[in-house]
Amino acid sequence: MSRAQRLAMIVPPSPATPSQRRQCQLLVIGRSSLHYQQREWLTEDLVLMRLIDEHHLLTPVYGSLRITVHLNRLGHRVNRKQVRRLMR
Template sequence: MPNLSVRRQCQLLQLSRSGVYRPQSEVAANDLALMRGIDELHLELPFYGSRRMTFELNDAGHAVNRKHVQRLMRMMGIVALVPRPGTSHRRPGTRSTPICCVAWRSPSPTMCGRATNTPKTLLAGGQL
């Protein structure tokens, strides 16, 4: 079979060129050693993120920066066990009552709305 360009191969197979990827390169030996260290630290201290993990690896004798540790942690699928943003939101499908309706209840049916919009005589209990 003659050498066909990737473009022509994709045309023949009716694939888009953006869907064709080159094979991933092999992981270097020093990266494997770092990944083993990251994995051991994560098992021992699962709440450490990339910053603290970098300090621990440098103390253990590995010369590594935070970006490299982040990339390796991302490759391994390791994330720190910390509270994530959005944990205080309510579940979907639950109803909520606005705080203004819960905190201030009108003593009479004629008074409705916010307390700042009512005449002062009504708030004081007087007549108009």
């Protein structure tokens, strides 16, 4: 049985059903999986990642700091932390 199928089997707790904690134990699923929502990529992030990829192909020795400077010169207001996250 796949993980998605096991997650679909978990129901809200009621007097007739075991707690969500117990259901997760029985189905061998981490409880944090119940609350996890996959992050949607923003279109701005996708544009920045495309620009980073293009610039990285031209100058592969540039790190996040130099690419941040390059993106700022192009008019995109980004900081180094954001560029490092997108480069990962």
